[in-house]
Amino acid sequence: MATKTWKIEKDLCRCCHGEGAFNNLAEPRTFLDKVEVYSDMLRECLDIDIPPVPGELCAITYTICNACIARLRDACNFKKQVQDCEQRFMTLYYKNAIQGLKPATKVKEEIEVSIEHAQSDTDADIVLKKEDEDDDDDNHFLGGDDDDGMSDDDLPIKPPKQSVSTMKTRPKPKPKPKAPPVVKKLKPPPKPKKAEPKPAKEKKGEEKEEFTLTAEADGTEKFTCKACGKSFNLKPLFIQHYRHVHLKLRPKLRGCHLCSDKVPSHLRTFHMEKCHGQPAPSCGACGKKFAYPARLLQHQKFYHMGESDYRCEPCNLKFKSRSKYKYHLVKHGDVKAYKCELCDKSFKWKSGLNCHMLIHKNIRRHVCHICQESFVQHTSLKYHLTKKHPEAI
Structure with a gap:
């Protein structure tokens, strides 16, 4: 071939x-x-x-x-x-939020029709017998055949007389007397209910004060949850734990189209790679994997190609996102937009003002693990360790 x-x-x-x-x-x-x-x-x-x-x-x-x-x-x-659409339909279905409209039944008004009852066979026989008797009487008075030679058949036929009983019409129904109008009694107005105080919603940033910060002997920090006692090395890990476990603000799960597992959207690509063999978007230069192709493209442009849309002209630094670039620009300015309402101090960043307000509220989150002395700022705790407990550093 x-x-x-x-x-x-x-x-x-x-x-x-x-x-x-x-x-x-x-x-x-x-x-x-x-x-x-x-x-x-x-x-x-x-x-x-x-x-x-x-x-x-x-x-x-x-x-x-x-x-x-x-x-x-x-x-x-x-x-x-x-x-x-399928996910939204099943969600509404399991919540019993889908109802079918029942067809409305139309009630037709009945029309009164007067029906004349037909004569029964016995009534008809009685009428015929009466007619025959009348004919015999006529023949008796006539005295047989006339000289003209006309027979009974030549006489004109008279229509039978209808009895008075059969000519009776149906009497019209008498109008019913109208019922007197019903006077509705007005109900007394309901008593106003006492407004129950609504439970205060937890604010988004309240998880920041729900932990105890302690310093270990090697200088590492521990964020301990006040609700359950779990400890975390990083603050973002504690915030994630507090929001998911205690505030019940878990991310929405997304169903896999190849199996019955449900995973968050940012873990879907890693699930497809682990369970179904579909590789996640990965960088060809460093091998790092990403949840979305857009993150991979952003990583390659910034770290491997040196491209960035946000560059600080005074210090020639490049930034990956607009938020980090704006946060950096505050460093070069002299404007302190965040002012304390209790004293005359002002700060460039909001985080500085929040930390300063802890001094007025006397909230001491940083505790020394040796002498249990507490401080407002982490720098104060570090200074205390260097002066009082230098052997622990």
């Missing part, structure tokens, strides 16, 4: 085998402020893994045309729409 040679002059679309100038399947591209990686979209939406081939054909055969991109994008959007 003769083999056919396939000569590729331009890029080859791996989805429709069209040739032209196409986009790479693994290269992130932005569409409507969203980063798209077409190889990941094929894997997640259609469960199709298209691997690149090694050698010279790798670059020109690992592309996709615009027509296939549009169809792939529609498929991904439709899949997301179905998943969102």
Whole structure:
């Protein structure tokens, strides 16, 4: 059997085998402020893994045309729409929030129709007998046949006389007397209920004061939860513990389309890699893995390519996000926007004002693990350790 040679002059679309100038399947591209990686979209939406081939054909055969991109994008959007609708439907269903409308039954008004009862067979026989008797009486008075030779059949036929009883009409019903109007008694107005005080909602930042900060012998800090006694090395870990366990503010779980597990959105890619073998977005330079392709692109631009949209001109520092850049700019300014209401001190950052207010409230969160003396600021605790307990440092 003769083999056919396939000569590729331009890029080859791996989805429709069209040739032209196409986009790479693994290269992130932005569409409507969203980063798209077409190889990941094929894997997640259609469960199709298209691997690149090694050698010279790798670059020109690992592309996709615009027509296939549009169809792939529609498929991904439709899949997301179905998943969102199904999740919302099941949530409302289990909450008994879906009800069917019962069809309204229409009651038709009955129309009164007067029906004349037909004569029974016995009544008809009685009428015929009476007519025969009348005919006999007529023949008796006539005295047989006349001289003209006219017989009884030649006489005109008289219509039978209807009895008075059969001509009676149905009497009209008498109108019913109208009932006197019912006077409704007005109910006394209900007594106003006493407004019960609503329970105060916990503010978002209240978890900051729900721990005890202690310093270990090696200088490390311990954040101990006042509610359950658990200790954490980092403050963000304590905040996450307090919000999830004690405030019940757990992140919403998202169901996996391949199994029955439910995981948070930021852990979905790692679940797909661990349980179903679908690799998570990872950096080719350092191997770091990310939950979203956009985070991977941001990481590559900032750490490996040196690109940043936020650069401080006085000190020539670059920042990854706009919030960190704005927080840094306050350092160069002389404006202290946060002022204390109890004294004349002012601060550049809000965190400085919050820490200063603890002095007025006499809230001492930092406790020495040796002599149990407490301090408002962490720097005061460090100074105390260097002066009073230098052997513990």
